[in-house]
Amino acid sequence: MQDTSFELGGRKFKSRLIVGTGKYRDFAETKAAVEESGAEIVTVAVRRVNITDRGKENLLDYLDPRRYQILPNTAGCFTAEEAIRTCRLAREVGVGELVKLEVIGNNRTLFPDVAATLEAARVLVKEGFKVMPYVTDDPVACLRLQEIGCVAVMPLAAPIGSGLGIRNPFNLAIIIEQAKVPVIVDAGVGTASDAAEAMELGCDGVLMNSAIAGAKDPLAMARAMKLAVEAGRLAYRAGRIERRLYATASSPLTGLIG
Amino acid sequence: MPDSVASSIILNGDPYPLPGDMRLTALLERLNMRRGRVAVEINREIVPKARYDATIVRAGDHVEIINFVGGG
Numbered sequence: 001m002q003d004t005s006f007e008l009g010g011r012k013f014k015s016r017l018i019v020g021t022g023k024y025r026d027f028a029e030t031k032a033a034v035e036e037s038g039a040e041i042v043t044v045a046v047r048r049v050n051i052t053d054r055g056k057e058n059l060l061d062y063l064d065p066r067r068y069q070i071l072p073n074t075a076g077c078f079t080a081e082e083a084i085r086t087c088r089l090a091r092e093v094g095v096g097e098l099v100k101l102e103v104i105g106n107n108r109t110l111f112p113d114v115a116a117t118l119e120a121a122r123v124l125v126k127e128g129f130k131v132m133p134y135v136t137d138d139p140v141a142c143l144r145l146q147e148i149g150c151v152a153v154m155p156l157a158a159p160i161g162s163g164l165g166i167r168n169p170f171n172l173a174i175i176i177e178q179a180k181v182p183v184i185v186d187a188g189v190g191t192a193s194d195a196a197e198a199m200e201l202g203c204d205g206v207l208m209n210s211a212i213a214g215a216k217d218p219l220a221m222a223r224a225m226k227l228a229v230e231a232g233r234l235a236y237r238a239g240r241i242e243r244r245l246y247a248t249a250s251s252p253l254t255g256l257i258g
Numbered sequence: 259m260p261d262s263v264a265s266s267i268i269l270n271g272d273p274y275p276l277p278g279d280m281r282l283t284a285l286l287e288r289l290n291m292r293r294g295r296v297a298v299e300i301n302r303e304i305v306p307k308a309r310y311d312a313t314i315v316r317a318g319d320h321v322e323i324i325n326f327v328g329g330g
Contacts, residue, residue: 020330030328045329048270048322049296051289058295059326075329089324092297092304160330187330209330 003237006204008041008182009098009130009151011069015040016199017229018071018184020209021059024218031062033212036222041069043100043207045076046090065095071132073100078113080120087124099124100154100186100207102134110160110187114141118148125149134186137171143178152181154207157198158188161210165194169201176202192221192228199232200240265317274321282313289323296325 005012019039024030034042042063050056063070072090074083080103087099103120105113117133118141124131130151135141137155145153155175158164165188166172176183182204189195189208198206206229215221264278276285282305286293298305299322305313315321 021328022330024328027328043330044326046324047327049289049291049325051270051272051274051323058292059328060295070326072326073329088304089297089299089322090326092306093324093326094294094307207330 003233006182008069008132013040013069015226015229016205016233017195017226018043018205018207019212019222019225020207021063022209023213027057027059027062029218030059033218033222034063034068036219036226037212038226039068041071041098043071043073043209046072046074046086060095069098070095071098071100073134074102074120076104077102078104078116080116080123083116083120084123087120087129088127091129096130097128098130098132098151100132100134101150111156112136114138117141118144121145121148121150132184137168137175139171139174139178142175142183146179146181150181152184152204153179154184154186156187157185157194158190160187161214162188163190163211163214164188165190166197166201169197172198172201172203189225192224195225195228196232196235199229200236202236205229267315267317268320270322276315276317279314279316282310282315285315285321286310286323291323291325296323298323 006016015038017037017039018041019034019037020043021030074086077083077086083103103113103116105111112135121131121133125148132152132154133145133150134154142153157166184205184207185198185203186207189211195206212218212221265276266273293307301320
């Protein structure tokens with residue numbers, strides 16, 4: 001069964017799994033986990049360089065931007081202004097226009113500030129960025145972001161790093177139904193079945209970091225997530241059977257012995 | 259000439275001594291940073307890579323140099 005391609009900002013991708021690069025023991029483990037996941041898009045954070053430790057290796061030495069689409073995020077930004085500034089700096093590094101916009105509204109939940117996210121998205125789209133916003137699982141907010149010109153919408157499944165899985169599949173179903181841009185579930189995935197569930201709902205992709213990096217064996221979990229995203233996508237395209245209250249026999253009811 | 263402290267900039271939020279005004283390219287070399295891995299702001303203005311050679315870092319300038327780190 002030939003899948004349709006997954007396109008983001010004019011570029012086609014085979015893998016529908018996007019992985020973060022945070023919380024790993026070291027860059028070598030980051031690289032190995034990314035390879036196991038089969039992801040072609042990796043998120044990174046934008047931070048001040050370490051002035052005192054100049055010999056420090058750089059993440060891009062392990063994740064070649066010619067091989068991976070680098071997706072800088074605006075994690076840690078609490079205002080539209082900070083997020084815009086971060087994106088402008090990220091673009092200047094020279095890995096493209098794609099950015100993961102996140103404007104955090106609350107430190108404890110890490111839920112997005114939707115108003116500030118919309119404000120930042122408007123400015124960034126005008127400046128030529130290909131914006132992928134992290135947003136609440138709010139169908140109206142997702143519509144607005146799509147109208148502004150974002151190249152994808154990325155509703156959360158549950159709070160970042162919570163591992164709670166898909167908390168509101170019904171909202172996600174509405175978001176998917178009305179979307180004209182790819183819908184990527186971003187944040188909240190805990191294990192492989194969560195990723196498969198997101199894909200079975202009809203999401204175009206899943207973005208995760210903690211679920212892989214925080215697993216006891218990150219490399220094994222990276223592979224599990226790769227398979228889960230593929231399985232979920234295939235199941236979605238295959239078309240699942242309807243849910244019924246009562247049994248329908250799988251074996252013939254005729255020709256019984258007796 | 260000795261590498262004496264003649265001026266100081268604010269680099270990533272902290273005072274950083276410099277022997278004098280210098281080209282941004284020289285500052286990056288001094289810091290052992292590759293231009294393909296970083297982005298630079300001087301006094302809140304982004305400096306395009308093509309202007310690194312022509313840009314002079316002066317005493318009192320607020321310089322921000324960022325790079326990519328692990329993140330989700």
